[in-house]
Amino acid sequence: MFYLGSIKTQWASAAALLAAFMPGHALAEAAASKWADSDFTGVRLISAVEATGGLESVSLGLHFRLKEGWKVYWRSPGDAGFPPRVDWAGSQNLEKAVLSWPAPERFSILGFETLGYKDEVVLPISAIPSRIGEPVSFAAAVDYLACNKICIPVRAELTLDLPAGPPLPSAFVYSIHRYAVRVPGDGAAHGVTIERAEASGGGKDAALRVSASGIIPFVKPDMYIEGPEELQFSAPRVRLSDGGRSALLEVSVSGGKDRNGGLVGKNLTITIVDGARSAERSLTALPGAALPAAEKAGQPSLPLILVMALIGGLILNLMPCVLPVLSIKLLGVIRHGGGERRKVRLDFIASASGILFSFLVMAGVLTALKAAGASVGWGIQFQHPWFLIALTLLVTLFACNLWGFFEFRLPNGIYNIGEHSSHAHGLGGSFVSGVFATLLATPCSAPFLGTAVGFAMTRGAAEIFAVFTALGVGLALPFLAMAAAPGLATRLPRPGPWMNSLRRVLGVAMAATAAWLLTVLVAQVGIVAAVVIGVMMTFVGAALYAGRRLGRASAMVVIALSAAAFVTPNVLFSVAPPSVAGGNGEPELRWTPFDEAAIAGLVAGGKVVFVDVTADWCITCIVNKRFVLAKGQAFARLSGDSVTLMKADWTLPDENISRYLAGFGRYGIPFNVVYGPGAADGLPLPELLTQDAVLTALDKAALSPSASLR
Structure with missing residues (x-):
């Protein structure tokens, strides 16, 4: 257990600040070894305290700094590399030293997966003196592999002497603590639980599926597996459910010759990292049941x-x-x-x-x-907005070209x-x-x-x-x-x-496309800015038309107006904030804003929930609404009191909607899902909707759970 856990944060910060301003940084020098530098890396030994005092365990850190593009490896490096190793043989009054490993990041290069650290990392160390209260001399021989496009093995000799005396915090207590909190534990502190691991398949189809849950929804979880040395594990495929609070992470397994990839009954260490949250658990893989037919269909080759x-x-x-x-x-x-x-x-x-x-x-x-x-x-x-403006300008130029205003x-x-x-x-x-x-x-x-x-x-x-x-x-x-x-x-x-007549007609089609792009832009930069940009595009066309007579002067006008169009949103954004209401032409349907957390409660109350993930720029979404959802029996059913309509507007970036889509393995729209007593997990609909598809999903979702199993 690290000593820094018993130090008050204010005391540690004050001591670190005091140490930084002492002449010659005397305290800092006393609590750190010299840097052992190579051409691309540096490493040193640092201590969280200035003296040993009566501590049963002294908190140290192996501090790496790496030039851009270089990395060192985690305790389980992945497909290549080896982790830093420390030999304490030359130390005095040291019984043992235990190295801890902050959560790493994944590096994927040409299909190879490795795990490690870049830029800077401190590996926390718990050092136990043989005789408490006496000075300790640390002598660490560190062997590590530094890699960029090439890999270079490095050996560093580090020494650090800590005297006896009051164990005041050093200038490095925060640096060590910052990485110590990143060392994965059982997950309780972060509300993350690793529930079970199941092995299935064999040979090329061998896989390991790990179930995890979180109090807070997962965002982008990653998973690292440590097991028998002969096995290799791929990056995980992640499926989120229950509003992101449940995660199923599946990795492919290679190197195993037995059924279930040689995993059943083997001890595994599983680490899950999701941003600043992490959890680690050692468990035994269980034989997994065959995937349900629906899930197999969702995982084609x-x-x-x-x-x-x-x-x-x-x-x-x-x-x-x-x-x-x-x-x-x-x-x-x-x-x-x-x-x-x-x-x-x-x-x-x-x-x-x-x-x-x-x-x-x-x-x-x-x-x-x-x-x-x-x-x-x-x-x-x-x-x-910058993409929409650029595309609007490009479409305008194509229209002008078709009308003969200029030759492109x-x-x-x-x-x-x-x-x-x-x-x-x-x-x-x-x-x-x-x-x-x-x-x-x-x-x-x-x-x-x-x-x-x-x-x-x-x-x-x-x-x-x-x-x-x-x-x-x-x-x-x-x-x-x-x-x-x-x-x-x-x-x-x-x-x-x-x-020539055909070109004029086609030019009108291109101009209509430019007008549609401007309507999409309204939701992002506001109607005032969009109108101003539209006027600028009109003047671009006029300048090109006049350019047949004015030549270079016209070209300068086109360039100036084009540049001004990109600046307009920034200038006018505060004048007219974006308006995203009512842009999709279905006022008859009573849409409510998307609230994923409310779906379970509505379903429990017997409601059917229809979720439409849409955007003003998604033409297929607009076609679905105008020709399916706003027509016939589908419109009648969706207008009923038993159905709650939720619109997830993805016109602008929205992390919650992105996560919701990823939970269904989708990364594009349109996307429609129907929930109900008979479909608590949701029934995804096809991209192009039909009356039959919508009505069938509504009927199935409305069934009671017992009826839906018949």
Whole structure:
């Protein structure tokens, strides 16, 4: 037990402050060894007290400081590495020293999982003197492995002498305490309980499932398993329920040859960390029952997920938010009427490449955000005003281009790769159109897409990239089909004056898209700022129209207005705060704000609860409401007194809603769930709602628990 636990916080802080201002930092020097520095790391021994006094245990700390990108390992390093080891053989008046380990963080690189510390860490040490009250000389030979892109074994020789005398707190008492409280205990202090561990499967299907509960809802729990040396454990797949208060964490197990992965009956040490909270428990793995059929269906294999992602990407071409993109595709096909087959093929391959490139960029960004601990999901970029403003500007420019206000040209070296053309439609332009198609597709969802994205977001980087590549291929399939059969395009009528009228119509479609984006922006920056930005976009169009005569002056106006549009929300935000009420066009339905904690009480009272996770930028959500929820029998049932409607508005980032979605393995919207006496845990509905799906779920949820089992 650390001595610092018996020291009053005020006394410790005052003593530490006094020590910092003493000449030459005399107290600090007396309670710490010299730094043993290498090129990338440093380590020293520090003490929480200045003298041994009558203490039965002296609190020490092994203090590491690491340059950026370098790390040292936890007691169980994972797939590689070894932890710091300390040899106290040269010490005097020391019976034993026990090293403790603060909760580590996980490092995932190329599919390998390691556990350790970066930047700085203090490993608390409880040192027990052989003779209490006498001086102690600590001699620590420390061997540790420091890793970045390469790993370097380091040996440090540290010495620290503590005299006899009053055990006043040193300048390092806070540093040691700060990391001592991070050492996982039984979880009682943090309200976290590790309940049981069950092993199932064998060979490649071996898995360990751990159940845990928390008084406070879990946010992003991680789990570290220590067991037989021959076994390796993956990062956990987490499923939250009961409002986040229950967690099921499952890891894949490799290296075991027996049934159940060689885990049943083996002693395991399980550590669960969720932010500042942690718990640790040693237990024996029990044989687990087979997964319920429904749960197996919820955990498909990667090949099946990739097929679903491919189909979801293909269906995405038919979603409402992609209609403006289809207009660009149509114009591109018509432009090739009567053209050369080779040019047609290259053009569509370039467009497909733009789509695939965009999905790979999205996968990279989501992987980085996930590693940094941020909330991730499909379409989350629409929660940020700067993205909406940029996309509105881009759509406005495309509309102006279709109306002939200007010719949109990239540098010739990009636009005319592979061909020489007098107009702005080289391969570079086709590539850009593919990128644009992806941008406008992201606020929509489609059947299979939510399941595929949800699977990817609970896995590692490799799975995220694989799923998003399949989504990109699905969205690009119409382009690839044209590339495979260019004769379909070359049989169309040759371009002519009639195309000018078509361009104007398609320009109107793009302008309507820009107007819709501005309505989404209202919920984020307020109506005044959104109107001002809309006026600026109008002036951008006017400047481009006038630019055919004014030239460079017009270009400067466009640049100035575009820059001002990004500044406008910050200037006007305080004038007109965002208004998020009534933006989804269903005033007849009595929606109440989402309150996850209230659901259980409503269900216990016999109510059916319909939860709609939505956003102003989610077009599929709007389609579901206007054409299903606000029509026919579904509307009649939802309007009844026996149903409580809850709207979870995800237009802006909301950690509670993100956690709620993750509890169902979902990372995108639309998402609808029905609760009731017959469905206390909730019945998720498909992305695209139908009258039958809604009514069936309402009927099942309304049943009594006994009736629902028949």
